[in-house]
Amino acid sequence: MNARDEATTTPLHVQSGSEFHRVLHEAAITWNLNPKVSDRSWVAELDIASDIRLADYFCRQEGLEPTGERSTPPVPTVISHSDPTAVVRDLAADRVDLGATGYKTTGAISESLAIEDQSVSHPVATAGSAFVVSPPIIDSGVTSLRAEELRDIYAGKITNWKEVGGPDREIRVIAGPDANPPRWLMDTFFNGVPEAGVDERRGREATRVNRIESRNDAVGEVPVGFAVYDTPVLDISVDGTRFSVNETGYPATVDLACYSWGEPNPQERAFVSYLQSPAGQRYVDRYRDFLPLNWQADS
Structure with missing residues (x-):
């Protein structure tokens, strides 16, 4: 039996990079x-009908004994921070119980470290970006663009909405600060191509959204969780398939997960179940960088 499978009060160590x-x-x-x-x-x-304590509830589902005491969960949990590569190393060496590597998958990191990937993914949120447009552009019928068209707009190759089926109007690209779009998005969605088509930059996401919505010609990128509330967001088509921002496959987003190394033990399952539940998803929804699991437009 793996030592981690034994009943213990040793804290569950979750490391995030x-x-x-x-x-x-x-x-x-x-x-x-x-x-x-x-x-x-x-x-x-x-x-649930009973007034059980929070950690007790999830631990009991996994056969762990509740404590019934405030500030004394059956499985105390410690969160530490490290870079994604260190997270995978520590998972593989059994130094941590769960790990989060953000935009980088454990598989890619394991390959770079020449480690056999034994990770099991437990989705907890969606991260990434969405593309917001001025309402008159949506009203004109431009509700979706191909990924290649968005790349060409940001690269300055497409400069008029009529080139993508919209009105004869110059495109105004409103971006964030110099480090925006995020490096992950630049390297993946934009393939590292410089943003030659950016017309202006606005630091705060709310300011950026307000600026786009106040115009009749603008498009811009904002964190996915910031874009979905009463904001006109473009769908994106990839190889003829159209994706809305809350669908798996939207190419400017990525699933975030906590990973166990191999199948999770009861302690790990209890904490993951908590993160995936409405109780844990409250903390995902608190930050506009992320979308909670099972997010719906009418929620």
Whole structure:
């Protein structure tokens, strides 16, 4: 039997090498507090009738003994931060229990380290970017663009909306600060091509969205969680298949996951179940960089 499978009060160690670290940190604070589910209206969300404590509830589902005590979860959890490569090394060496590597998959990192990838993915959120456009552009019928068209707009090769089926109007590309779009998006979606088509930059996401919505000719990129609330977001087509921003396959987004090395043990399953539940997803939804699991436009 693996030592990690034995009943223990040794803290569950979750190591993050990603932007998701702050979500894990806040979720773990509540887990370790082990409040009653009624304290924050989780009773209805978790569909339970009893007033059990939060960590107790998820641990009991995995056959672990509840403590019934505040600030004493059955499985105390520690969150640490490191770079994605170190996360995979520590997972493979059994130095940590769960790991998050952000935009980089454990498979790609394992290959670079010549380590046999034994990771198991447990999705917890969606991250990335969405493309917001001025409402008159949507009204004109431009509700979707091909990925190649968006790349050409940002590269300055397409400069008028009529070239993509819209009105005869110059395209205004509104981007964030110099480090925006994020490096992950530049390297993957934009293939590292310089943003020669950017017309202006706005630092704050809310300012960027307001600027785009106030015009009749603009497009811009914002974090995916920031874009989905009452904002005109473009669908993107890839190889003839159209994806909305909350669908798997939207090419400017990526699934974020916590990984176990091999199938998770009961302690790991309990914490992952918490992260994936409405109780844990509250912390995902708090940050506009991310979309919660099962996000719906009418939620």
